[in-house]
Amino acid sequence: MYAFTYHRPATARQAASLLAKKEDAKLLAGGHTLLPTMKQRLASPGALVDLSSCADLKGITRKGRNLVIGAMTTHAEVAASPEVQEAIPALAYLASHIGDPHVRHRGTIGGSVANNDPAADYPAALLALGATVVTNKRKLAAEEFFSGLYETALDEGEIIVKVSFPATSKAGYAKFRNPASRYALVGVFVAKRGSEIAVAITGAGEGGVFRWPEAEAALKARFAGKSLDGLKHTAKGINGDIHADAEYRAHLIGVMAKQAVAQATGKA
């Protein structure tokens, strides 16, 4: 690692002012992407602003029809939360399958969403559920938030405060994970809210997380795994690498989508 100065503010507001004042500062959430990247000298921030003491960025609350999760809430906390399990069981399930137990004790929803790794799990949930990312400056709908590979709509100095999800029990997540990295080779999140259906796919897209309109249309006719029979995702625009080529990932999208629907309809 290259040298940096370290700061640990107690509130999001203090964090924002440090971020503005310090040259070349970066936010540190759980650190499970940033620290390895710094060790490899692929990132060399001049200052780290550690958010782990910002109590106002933590916690899970139910606000009417919405489930609100603070940015510094860990994956383990989301997975174990009775509020999450009740409001959106698929989201608790997703959190319980990120990385491994140690990673889940450190990694946070805000960090995952801000990094927008094309193989991360949370982006698929936010996109399919129509979540809202609340920052210290504004509110962003998931579809405007995720703007490309490791790219988000966040401005310089903008901090994610919380993520708000409309509650639904009719949702499911299935992923085929890379056994070494534990990231999704393909992950599919399916959600039904009223008559709205969304199918969001992570791990597979050249440009990061995306939706699959053909599957959504088929599921709109009938929300059952059978509706996806014979439906194939094209390999165009799909990632290929040493772990899986584009054809294989495209095939997995169909398989994982069916499993996600089975989970959403209680047939898994």
Added chain:
Amino acid sequence: MANLSMTVNGKSVTATVDPRTLLVQFLRENLRLTGTHVGCDTSQCGACVVHLDGKAVKACTTLALSCEGASVTTIEGLANGGTLHPMQEAFREHHGLQCGFCTPGMIMSAVDIVNRRGNSLDEKTIREDLDGNICRCTGYHNIVKAVAAGAEAMGKGAAPVRQAAE
């Protein structure tokens, strides 16, 4: 340099460290607690697992300064004087190690599993929850057996049967 204070295995420690210092470096190099190992240094292997405020974390992927004011338990903090912790005893009893490199991390993870899931653990749960710990020697079978037996012994508050220095 920055000031750091935390509690390690029940003792309070203070030091002045470079902000780059990882928790595992601080434990091994400053405190000379070399039971916590570094296998990969890339968050994959779990040889560096310690408990941070009661939760298993990878000490190679945590800054020491992030642990200001926290309580850390390492493998050295488990035994009670010369008497092994029931999970340590179970690893010995069931031959849950060969070279022993992964063992401190395995044991800290195993105790964390018991803390989260209780004393009666089935094989599937143990295998899934040891996801973040890699062993190059054993083939895992005896580790899984040891964790199940250690979990049960922890429930009984079992007086461990042998002495560590035997």
